[in-house]
Structure formats: structure tokens, C-alpha cells
Amino acid sequence: MLKEFQNVKVSYEADALVEIKDKTYKIHDCIEGEDILVETEGKYPTLSKVLKPSVHRIKDGCPYQKECGGCQFMHMEYSYEVEQKKKFLKDLFQGIKNIPEIEVISTYEPTHYRNKSQMTYKLSKTKKVVCGFYEEYSHRLITVEDCMLQSKASNKVIQELNKILSKHKIKPYDEITKTGVLRHVLVRYGFQTKELMLVLVTNGEMFPGRSNVVKDLLKLNLNITTIVQNYNARDTSIVLGDKNKVLYGPGFIYELVGDYKFKISPNSFFQVNSLGMKKLYSLAINSARIKDTDIVVDAYCGVGTISIFASKYAKEVIGVELNKQAVQDANTNARVNKIQNVSFICDDATNYITNAAKNRAKLDCLIMDPPREGSTPQFINAISYLKPRTVIYISCNPLTLKRDLSLFKDYYQIKSIVGYDNFPRTKHIEVITLLELRK
Numbered sequence: 001m002l003k004e005f006q007n008v009k010v011s012y013e014a015d016a017l018v019e020i021k022d023k024t025y026k027i028h029d030c031i032e033g034e035d036i037l038v039e040t041e042g043k044y045p046t047l048s049k050v051l052k053p054s055v056h057r058i059k060d061g062c063p064y065q066k067e068c069g070g071c072q073f074m075h076m077e078y079s080y081e082v083e084q085k086k087k088f089l090k091d092l093f094q095g096i097k098n099i100p101e102i103e104v105i106s107t108y109e110p111t112h113y114r115n116k117s118q119m120t121y122k123l124s125k126t127k128k129v130v131c132g133f134y135e136e137y138s139h140r141l142i143t144v145e146d147c148m149l150q151s152k153a154s155n156k157v158i159q160e161l162n163k164i165l166s167k168h169k170i171k172p173y174d175e176i177t178k179t180g181v182l183r184h185v186l187v188r189y190g191f192q193t194k195e196l197m198l199v200l201v202t203n204g205e206m207f208p209g210r211s212n213v214v215k216d217l218l219k220l221n222l223n224i225t226t227i228v229q230n231y232n233a234r235d236t237s238i239v240l241g242d243k244n245k246v247l248y249g250p251g252f253i254y255e256l257v258g259d260y261k262f263k264i265s266p267n268s269f270f271q272v273n274s275l276g277m278k279k280l281y282s283l284a285i286n287s288a289r290i291k292d293t294d295i296v297v298d299a300y301c302g303v304g305t306i307s308i309f310a311s312k313y314a315k316e317v318i319g320v321e322l323n324k325q326a327v328q329d330a331n332t333n334a335r336v337n338k339i340q341n342v343s344f345i346c347d348d349a350t351n352y353i354t355n356a357a358k359n360r361a362k363l364d365c366l367i368m369d370p371p372r373e374g375s376t377p378q379f380i381n382a383i384s385y386l387k388p389r390t391v392i393y394i395s396c397n398p399l400t401l402k403r404d405l406s407l408f409k410d411y412y413q414i415k416s417i418v419g420y421d422n423f424p425r426t427k428h429i430e431v432i433t434l435l436e437l438r439k
């Protein structure tokens with residue numbers, strides 16, 4: 001059954017909120033003020049037609065958008081998306097006292113910017129090996145082999161790989177029966193170096209047909225520089241297991257960002273937007289106004305990218321990171337880039353900062369870039385003892401950022417909040433906050 005809704009109100013995630021039989025439903029892919037026709041039958045009501053489109057709606061969006069939950073903003077002009085992101089941040093932070101004007105800086109390339117692709121596998125009805133993404137709030141896999149966010153090079157490799165997997169009858173892993181071999185495929189691409197890493201995630205070490213798959217792939221000359229098998233036999237939605245077996249090449253790739261070269265291994269965190277990353281770091285490091293006498297800590301440092309960018313301005317930079325492999329890569333990155341004034345410590349950031357506070361260590365500037373869950377109250381408490389002159393908080397989750405900023409407020413003043421759109425076409429955004437020690 002079809003039902004019309006006029007002049008809809010739309011949430012940040014581009015969902016129109018409509019009432020059907022006294023219940024509120026979210027209708028994806030709408031724009032404020034549109035008139036829409038909703039199909040009310042089926043599991044969830046869905047958008048059937050836009051009767052009066054917004055002037056910001058575009059026609060050449062993604063063909064998979066209706067089913068795939070990956071992007072929220074493919075149906076609107078990019079400039080309008082940036083405006084929505086700015087409004088979202090302004091609304092979120094409006095309760096904070098003396099908040100500075102918030103700006104959002106747009107990215108260079110709103111499509112095909114991701115250097116990392118992560119696909120899940122299944123057998124199609126015609127027994128072909130296909131891959132895609134889960135539908136939102138479900139484990140129904142939507143077949144997608146040409147994602148508009150992923151690099152074109154990765155899309156090509158995935159398409160060719162799937163033909164080879166079908167030819168050799170490689171069985172995708174079935175979550176329900178817990179049988180089959182291939183769980184996921186991860187592709188990492190160096191936009192500047194053109195190096196490409198393929199990671200085949202299997203349900204344990206057994207991978208019958210493995211050498212035929214590798215042989216056939218390499219024959220195609222797709223510029224794959226390394227192939228790795230990752231074992232993940234755990235009953236989990238986490239993509240990668242802890243163990244890797246290199247099947248071809250060195251087991252890692254390099255990427256160039258600005259003047260620096262970075263090693264990327266299968267399990268280490270690396271920003272997904274290579275082009276955007278340089279801009280993000282420049283924004284963060286410029287706002288820190290680091291002096292050549294400064295000791296800088298880069299907490300949650302990953303493979304040391306921010307530490308290396310900051311090293312040019314500081315006396316010394318200490319990167320702290322929990323993931324062992326990332327710390328190894330960070331050390332390689334410092335060596336490869338001939339940087340002498342950085343060191344990396346494998347530790348929990350809270351543990352490291354708490355010990356530094358106990359030892360009254362000197363700290364002039366703290367750069368922190370925690371995962372989506374944000375930092376911890378203990379970490380922020382220890383910072384109030386260490387009293388660095390500036391704190392640069394880079395966050396990919398504005399909600400946990402807001403929570404953490406409230407814990408800084410007695411000692412630090414917020415000087416600027418800048419959104420940087422490192423994840424165009426999705427609801428995600430990076431936020432760089434500059435905090436200064438209160439006098």
C-alpha cells in the first residue's frame with residue numbers, strides 16, 4: 001500500500017520521520033521539505049517515489065543506495081551534504097559555553113576515495129561467488145561489486161577475483177551453518193604508489209584451491225603487489241583474525257602522503273582517505289602551533305602518521321599505540337622517512353599517560369586521535385596533571401568527542417572546533433578540536 005507524506009522533516013542521517021498506524025518510521029534517502037510516497041507493506045516501510053524533489057537532490061547517485069546501508073548522502077549535492085554536516089555539529093555542540101564558530105571543510109574527491117575495501121562473501125542463487133555489504137540492521141548481504149566510495153583499482157580486483165573464486169568453486173563461509181572457507185576480502189590500495197594488497201580472510205588455515213586462485217589472479221596483471229591469507233575462525237563480526245600467512249609479495253604495501261612514505265600491514269589502522277589524510281593532519285598540526293623546544297605526545301598513534309608529520313616542528317614526539325603490529329610499522333615508518341626525533345611505545349594510552357603524570361613528565365602538546373569509543377576519564381584526568389599547553393583532539397565520532405570535552409572543561413578552554421569531511425557521502429566526519437590550558 002502506498003501512502004503520501006508532504007513537506008517531510010528529515011534527520012541528520014537523511015531519514016524522513018513518518019507516522020504510520022501510530023508508529024514512527026525512518027524513511028531513508030530523503031531531503032528536508034520533499035513530498036514522498038512510501039510503500040507501507042513489507043518488513044519496513046520504504047521510499048517508493050519522490051513526488052516533489054528538493055533542488056538539492058541529484059539523479060546520478062549510487063545504484064545500490066536503496067538497499068546498501070553504507071552511504072547516507074549519495075542522493076544529494078555534495079555542497080548540501082557539507083551544509084548538513086555543519087548544522088549537525090552546530091546543533092550537537094550548542095549547549096557548550098563560549099563555543100567558537102564551527103566550520104566544516106569539504107574534501108577534494110567525494111567518490112572513489114577509499115584506500116580500503118572490505119567485502120563479505122556468499123553464494124548467489126545461481127551458485128556464483130559474490131560479495132557485498134550487509135543491509136542496515138541485518139545480516140542480509142546486498143551484492144555490490146562496484147562501490148562508488150572504493151578506489152576503482154580495488155573494485156576491478158574484486159570483480160576479477162570473484163570470477164576466479166567461482167571458477168575454482170571456493171565456498172564462501174556461511175554464518176548460520178558455520179561451514180565454508182572464505183569469510184571476507186580486504187583490499188588496500190596506495191593511490192600514490194599504485195601498490196595493492198589483497199587479504200583473503202578464511203575460516204581457519206585450510207584453504208583448498210588457494211594456489212590456483214593466487215596463480216590465476218597474478219596472471220591478470222592487476223598490479224597486485226602482495227597477497228595475504230588471514231585466519232579468522234572466531235565466531236565474530238570482526239573482519240580480521242590475528243594470524244596472517246603471506247602468499248605472494250612482501251605482506252604489506254607502502255603509500256605516500258605528502259613528503260612521507262608509510263608502511264601499511266593487513267591489521268594496522270590507516271586512515272581510509274589517503275588524499276584527505278594530508279589535509280586532516282595539516283589542519284591539526286597547524287592549529288597546535290608546535291615549537292622546536294616542545295615535547296609532543298601523539299596518543300592512539302596507529303602507524304605513526306601524525307607523529308611523523310609533527311616531528312618536523314617539535315623537539316621530540318612520542319607516539320603511543322596499543323596494536324603491536326602498528327607500532328612495528330610506526331618504527332619502520334620513522335626509519336624509512338629518516339626521522340630521528342620520534343619514538344613509539346606499545347601501551348594502552350590511558351596507562352601510558354597515567355604513568356607519565358605520576359612521573360611528572362614534561363609534556364607541551366598532546367595530540368590525541370582515539371577510536372570511535374573516544375578516550376577515558378582517567379586519561380583526561382591525568383592530562384590535567386601534566387598540563388600540556390595545547391591539546392589537539394582529533395575525533396571520528398562527535399558524540400564521544402562531546403562527552404570527553406566536558407571532562408576537559410575545568411582546565412582547558414575550547415579555542416576551535418573544525419569539521420573535516422574525510423568521509424564524504426557518509427554520515428561520518430572528522431572533528432579537530434583545539435584546547436588551550438586555562439591561565
Ligand SMILES: C[S@@+](CC[C@H](N)C(=O)[O-])C[C@H]1O[C@@H](n2cnc3c(N)ncnc32)[C@H](O)[C@@H]1O
Pocket residue numbers: 269270271299300301302303304305306320321322323326347348349350369370371372396
Ligand atoms: C582513529 S585511529 C588513529 C590512528 C592514527 N592517529 C592515524 O591517524 O592513522 C585510533 C588508533 O588507536 C588505537 N587504539 C585503540 N585503543 C587504544 C588504546 N587503549 N591505547 C592506545 N591505542 C589504542 C587503534 O589501534 C588505532 O590505531
